Amino acid sequence: MVKCPRCHSVAVIKTSWTNRNPGRRFYGCPQMDCNRFIDWLDPEMCQRSVVIIPGLLRSLNNHQAMVQDLEQERSRLKKYLIVPWVLFVVSVIFILA
Numbered sequence: 001m002v003k004c005p006r007c008h009s010v011a012v013i014k015t016s017w018t019n020r021n022p023g024r025r026f027y028g029c030p031q032m033d034c035n036r037f038i039d040w041l042d043p044e045m046c047q048r049s050v051v052i053i054p055g056l057l058r059s060l061n062n063h064q065a066m067v068q069d070l071e072q073e074r075s076r077l078k079k080y081l082i083v084p085w086v087l088f089v090v091s092v093i094f095i096l097a
Contacts, residue, residue, distance in 0.1 A: 004029035004036055011038050021045070022053035 002011040011027040027038040
């Protein structure tokens with residue numbers, strides 16, 4: 001069991017998303033006021049991984065943002081489609097009544 005040398009809390013496994021160590025796991029202190037790096041769990045990554053992974057993460061983030069924008073646009077267009085149909089149904093009911 002790994003413990004924090006400063007506050008003696010049991011360490012938790014965290015993941016680094018820095019450009020130098022993308023996706024590399026490490027032991028860190030769970031206390032927010034301590035928030036200390038303790039030791040690496042994973043071995044050091046090869047240089048190619050260090051170059052490729054940040055680019056893949058940026059690409060994934062860009063795609064997720066694009067999907068979110070498209071979902072918002074779809075929601076907006078859906079409202080534009082529903083409103084005329086509601087007005088049409090109301091006008092037909094009003095004419096037939």
